[in-house]
Structures are given as C-alpha cells and as structure tokens.
Amino acid sequence: MADKGAIPDIPKDDAMLALDRQLCFAIYSAAHAFNRTYKPLLEPHGLTYPQYLVLLSLWQDDARTVKALGEALHLDSGTLSPLLKRLEASGYIARTRDRADERQVLITLTGKGKEMKASAHGILMEIGKASGCSAEELGALGTALKALADNLRARHEPDPAGQPENVLAK
Amino acid sequence: MADKGAIPDIPKDDAMLALDRQLCFAIYSAAHAFNRTYKPLLEPHGLTYPQYLVLLSLWQDDARTVKALGEALHLDSGTLSPLLKRLEASGYIARTRDRADERQVLITLTGKGKEMKASAHGILMEIGKASGCSAEELGALGTALKALADNLRARHEPDPAGQPENVLAK
C-alpha cells in the first residue's frame, strides 16, 4: 500500500521522534544546566540547588508543614525529610513538631535562613547574566514551562479542587 | 537615604526573587513532570527516562563511544558507565572494547534495541496528548530551552571549537 506512493509515513514518524528528542533533551539538559550554574554560587553557602528551592519557597511563605512544602515543590516526604534534616543541620531552618497535631512538623527559617535571602540577590544577578536573556524572556519561558508541566501533571494528579470529575466513585 | 523617597529598591529585588523562583521552579518541575509522564510508559519495557534518552541518541547515531554519548547528553562517565551496564543487562545495547584503541568502549544497539524504536512511536503519541501542546509549540519551546541551556553552559564549558578565546594561555 505504501510502496512508492506519495510520501511514505516512516519519515514522518522519524521526524516526530526527532522532535521528541529535541524537547526531551532541551528540558532535561536545561534543568541540569541550571543546576550546574547555581552549584558553584551556592556551594560557598553549603547549599544544594534543591535546598535553595526550599529556601526560595520559605522566603515567600515561612512556617509551613512538610506536606505544604511538598505540594508547593511537587516533592514527597521521601525526598524532603532527609533534605530538611540537612538544611536543619546547616542551620538554615528549624523543624518543630506541631504541639496541636503531633503528626505534623513545622518548618521555619532561622536567623541564618532569613539572612541568606540577602545573599540570594547577588546570586540572582549572576544567573541573569549567565542566562543571556532579558527578564521578559525569562518570564515568558517560565510561563510556557509552567503550562507544559501543569498539563503533564494533570495526567497524574487526582485533580485537586479542579473539576468535580467523577462524583460517582465510591 | 532610602527612607521614604521614590520607590525603595527592596520591592524591586523581591520581584526579581519572585521571577527567579518562577523560572527555577518551572524548569525544575517541568523536567520532573516529563520524567513522571514517561515513567509509566517506559516501565513495561524495563527502561528509565535517562536510559530512554540514550536510546533516542543511539537511534539517531548508532555505534558511538561512551565519550561521544556523554558529550551529546552532557553526562560524564560517572553517570553513563553504570547506566550503560544496566542497558546492556536489559539487552538493549552491547558494550565492546575498541580493538584499535583499548581505552574506548563502543556502544551499539542490539536487535532488541533497534526494535524498541518502533514502540517509541506509540509512547510519543501519549506524550503528545499529555502535553496538550501542538507540535509547533513544543518545537518552539524546545528551541527556547536549548538556547537558554547553551547560554548557561557557555559559562562552564571550555568553548569547544567556538571562538579562539585566549590564545595566550600556556
């Protein structure tokens, strides 16, 4: 059926594989490039990139539970528990059991953790220069990526307060 | 000096921190969202996402050294060596010492590795649907991300065949 007729579809599939490769590589290696760019700037402070993300989140909203942090960062306790212990050991945060509900652990910034916010501005300048993009471009890129990530996540997460979806379940 | 004069600059810095947070989170979580989306599709084949990226690269160019693969994927031997051993154990690739230069190891696709390319097309369709973006949008996003990653990398890598840079060294 597709012996030598107009445009066999194998090339089309290959083109799609090429597109897949391009986007997979692009996101994968952009994330790692970010990581590698931040690393030498964070190292003097004894911080890793994921730990810096936790601080970024806490600078916006201090005193949150592990669960709340995990939802903001899309990370589970398996990742956060040891990470937060290390952040505590470095003196950036404090972990205190909620007296009212002993299941929960409250994460709060220490003085050192709050002071680090000032240093972050300097780090930020370096990244801005390294990226070679304007603030507008970076903002637009962030928006596009967030939309993409949200779409992908919608496949996996149980629709938190979105559509009523299937009311018949259970 | 900046007691109540026109527009103190603390808010501006905070706005930049917010931008930083947005882009850091966006790339970070887009990468993880990709990972999580591919995982259930690759699991039946006994593949991880980084292993799939290696296959994508080999489908384009088979029979390459570990070093060449590492340059294409921006990964070093510390990551690739164990990963390639697992890919060999799963039967997707073969690792053979180069007879001419015994330092090098050639990575080649097995029959199973080549056959997997066909299944990849099906996986691709799923991702396309999950992303909720058109091929054009995904392509544009990939291009923007690649440019960003290249800019970031330019800070770290010693300019491979780019500008002559500093000819005086050594």
Next chain:
DNA sequence: CGAAATCATATTGCGCGCAATTGAATTTTG
C-alpha cells in the same frame, strides 16, 4: 468508648548526576 481507617512524616532501596579518584592505554617529549 474502642477498633478501623486515614493522615503526616520517616525509612529503605534503587537509579541517576556529579565531583574526585583510580587504572589502564595511548600519545607526547626529552
């Protein structure tokens, strides 16, 4: 009230990702 279900965090196991080191092969140099 008390057993069962649910919830929040911690732990374990495995696969990256990367810096630093090692070991063997090859090239460069004296």
Next chain:
DNA sequence: CAAAATTCAATTGCGCGCAATATGATTTCG
C-alpha cells in the same frame, strides 16, 4: 626508546527523586 603527560572508562561517595513500606497520631464509625 623511556619517562611524563594525556586520554578514556570505571569506581567511590554523597545528595537527590520516587515507589513502597513503616511508624505514630488523629479521625471516623460501629
């Protein structure tokens, strides 16, 4: 030609990232 420098791959150690499981604490229900 032999010693030194370089190159390629593998190994080690540590920090994620996530699934699966474990451990208490709290809520729900009978």
